[in-house]
Amino acid sequence: MSEKLTLFEKIWRHHTVKKIDETRDVLYIDKHLIHEVTSPQAFDGLRNRGIGVFRIDRIIATADHNVPTKNQHLPIQDELGRIQVDTLYKNCEEFGVELFKLGHEHQGIVHVIGPELGMTLPGMTIVCGDSHTSTHGAFGNISFGIGTSQVEQVMATQCLVLDKPKTMRITVNGQLERGVGAKDIILYIISKLTAAGGTGYFVEYAGSAITDLSMEQRMTICNMSIEMGARGGMIAPDHKTYDYIKGRKYAPFGEKWEAAVAYWSTLPTDAEATFDIEYNFEAYEIEPMVTYGTNPGMGMGVSDTIPDDQSSDSFVKSMAYMGFHCGEQLLGKEIQNVFIGSCTNSRIEDLRLVAEYLSGKQKANHVKAYIVPGSKMVEKQAIDEGLDKIFEEAGFELREPGCSACLGMNEDKIPAGEYCVSTSNRNFEGRQGQGARTILASPLMAAAAAVEGKIVDVRKSL
Amino acid sequence: MQKLDKIISTAIPLPIEDIDTDQIIPARFLKAVSKVGFGQNLFRDWRYTKDDTLNVDFVLNNQKFGGKILVAGRNFGCGSSREHAAWALADYGISVVISSFFADIFKGNALNNGILPLQVSQEDLDQIFETIFENPNIELDINVENQTLTIAGKQITFDIDPYKKVCLINGYDDIDYLLSIKDEIVAYEKGSNFSFS
Numbered sequence A: 001m002s003e004k005l006t007l008f009e010k011i012w013r014h015h016t017v018k019k020i021d022e023t024r025d026v027l028y029i030d031k032h033l034i035h036e037v038t039s040p041q042a043f044d045g046l047r048n049r050g051i052g053v054f055r056i057d058r059i060i061a062t063a064d065h066n067v068p069t070k071n072q073h074l075p076i077q078d079e080l081g082r083i084q085v086d087t088l089y090k091n092c093e094e095f096g097v098e099l100f101k102l103g104h105e106h107q108g109i110v111h112v113i114g115p116e117l118g119m120t121l122p123g124m125t126i127v128c129g130d131s132h133t134s135t136h137g138a139f140g141n142i143s144f145g146i147g148t149s150q151v152e153q154v155m156a157t158q159c160l161v162l163d164k165p166k167t168m169r170i171t172v173n174g175q176l177e178r179g180v181g182a183k184d185i186i187l188y189i190i191s192k193l194t195a196a197g198g199t200g201y202f203v204e205y206a207g208s209a210i211t212d213l214s215m216e217q218r219m220t221i222c223n224m225s226i227e228m229g230a231r232g233g234m235i236a237p238d239h240k241t242y243d244y245i246k247g248r249k250y251a252p253f254g255e256k257w258e259a260a261v262a263y264w265s266t267l268p269t270d271a272e273a274t275f276d277i278e279y280n281f282e283a284y285e286i287e288p289m290v291t292y293g294t295n296p297g298m299g300m301g302v303s304d305t306i307p308d309d310q311s312s313d314s315f316v317k318s319m320a321y322m323g324f325h326c327g328e329q330l331l332g333k334e335i336q337n338v339f340i341g342s343c344t345n346s347r348i349e350d351l352r353l354v355a356e357y358l359s360g361k362q363k364a365n366h367v368k369a370y371i372v373p374g375s376k377m378v379e380k381q382a383i384d385e386g387l388d389k390i391f392e393e394a395g396f397e398l399r400e401p402g403c404s405a406c407l408g409m410n411e412d413k414i415p416a417g418e419y420c421v422s423t424s425n426r427n428f429e430g431r432q433g434q435g436a437r438t439i440l441a442s443p444l445m446a447a448a449a450a451v452e453g454k455i456v457d458v459r460k461s462l
Numbered sequence B: 001m002q003k004l005d006k007i008i009s010t011a012i013p014l015p016i017e018d019i020d021t022d023q024i025i026p027a028r029f030l031k032a033v034s035k036v037g038f039g040q041n042l043f044r045d046w047r048y049t050k051d052d053t054l055n056v057d058f059v060l061n062n063q064k065f066g067g068k069i070l071v072a073g074r075n076f077g078c079g080s081s082r083e084h085a086a087w088a089l090a091d092y093g094i095s096v097v098i099s100s101f102f103a104d105i106f107k108g109n110a111l112n113n114g115i116l117p118l119q120v121s122q123e124d125l126d127q128i129f130e131t132i133f134e135n136p137n138i139e140l141d142i143n144v145e146n147q148t149l150t151i152a153g154k155q156i157t158f159d160i161d162p163y164k165k166v167c168l169i170n171g172y173d174d175i176d177y178l179l180s181i182k183d184e185i186v187a188y189e190k191g192s193n194f195s196f197s
């Protein structure tokens, strides 16, 4: 009888160039995505060694982390930001790396453009100097974030020296309630497993509630794997995966396509394969989620009350930062900002969902609300579909693509002490600006909060 | 990467626990585009007061202490994964950090930049601090090959991952290792294409 393997194990084995010792392998990397913040020192490293990029057809660059989301056609105002972006442009030119500059029709957040251009495929190994590289795992591949030395290693050799992670499977079965989506599933899972619950593991998500999701929703799930400490997350490829990829710019076609699909179909985890650890959840138990604290594990259903954890110093510190108390609900809490964007929720489906909800509605007067599309392609599609009109009528600003208020490296910062309902992935102290208070939620929950000016249960207004 | 096989040097004592990477190199210095120059901002907010004057109470500003070895309290390098923390130490001239526990990611980043994170027991660490404070000119003798640290006639052995040991002694980092197996990588590429792109 042949060996029963997981999706992860199959891809890992296919990419193992050599075993160094019991725990360490040399892994071949199929695709390398780079951006302006974690690449400059890696290019310097190549220059110091007098070598070039080993496989130029396997690396793609974009500017996203530190770019303005207004007037991208004008020179960048922030000097350090401008230097970082210019350095990326110069490096890409010198080394011959394909680059999507600001304004290019394919520019956008690395984790949004990979899939939409058909660069992200099942069975691959994909890396980027950004921890949310796990997003790409939605297509059934091994994707993870790396440090700058590793960026240099991949540029120089297309390989990495890696410890092999353990495997975890999280199964979610059943049907989601109306108004509950992928973001709620993943915030629910992280709230159950905690922000460190996945440390040392690579996660496969399975079950009917996961396979029922569209590709873009699956990306939202895999995106946040890192927020429970996991190395990455993945979902087995199926017909939805193939339908999504087919015909995209860099996707294989013709005979190659047939061969690819035949190979990809062999990848899903074998029926009797075992994982190091398994968790099971039921979809009906999941409500629209909100976070109340300063790490993504501090989340709860919107009708729940903040749990009591006064014995922990970090909990007390977190409540003081957020201005919340244990035992209270977030329902009815007034908020000042709504940010819809980031590699978690800035794709066209997210924007469509928000537009459909906002149609005929108005944001509350005191709320500042903006939408930052994940890429130029998403932006164009939103405009082509007339979504921009709906946003404008509702009082939302539609910006140009980038990471924006997800990490507040550019000027999109939330003022100190104000609340922001954000569709991004991190609610750390100061993440969206010094003193900013982040409440993570789904795009629908964020849109509803903008309209009501406070936290509401979106299920009641659908 | 610099070779690190033997080192004899005085040491800088920093008996503080849980030193995080934000203290080693504050976030506002991360917009830089090169690896050099971070040394001047190493422990920036401890070395300088708020109005940018030298904090004479901080050990790096104390003429009595110096050298290529930093001795620090347990859980050194916790917090953000920024590799800039290792770059700042290397740029300042530190080759070895001695502590009773290191945060995981920092350990990896240090080794990738030719810095030895040398872990000793809490008891030994306390003893080392005491010895250095008594005699700031005392030299520590570290031998990576034999995995020994000698101070005031006392020899302490330490653990190091065998692969990483070879890398340090030869001044290899993972890149050098990977470059040295380029033929195998090319052979792998010829034998398999699982990416279809």
Ligand code: SF4
Pocket: A065, A109, A110, A111, A130, A131, A132, A342, A343, A344, A402, A403, A404, A406, A407, A424, A425
């Ligand atoms: S949107 Fe946020 S999480 Fe995503 S790549 Fe940008 S900074 Fe990282």
